[in-house]
Amino acid sequence: MGDWTIRGLIPNIRDWKGKRRGNVDFYVTQLLTGLGSFGQYLYKIGKRATPQCDYCQEIDKAEHTIFVCPRWARNRSEIPANRLTPDILINWLVFSDVNWNWFRRFAGEVLRSKEEEARRRGM
């Protein structure tokens, strides 16, 4: 899978969301920008010793968290779409409130768990 390229779209998403669906929340922003509870980011800013995922040893970034990491398979399985891929994520998100709300829920559940589990490990 290629690099995460959602970041460039963020100003547009903010616009669009501001007009139509309210604010982009804290966890959704983390997932869409990759700036947050992700090994790669935390490593880059000196808060982690490695960029690796705590659950599967791959490089941990937003894309990994949303689409790949086995730790979040259960959360991902509730997705109201057959197949979600990085190229269609944004279109999928803005397509309907159901999708958007699913993503918000996914972001909140997953990132809160990551924060709690990291805290428990003393990171």
Ligand SMILES: [Zn+2]
């Ligand atoms: Zn992982």
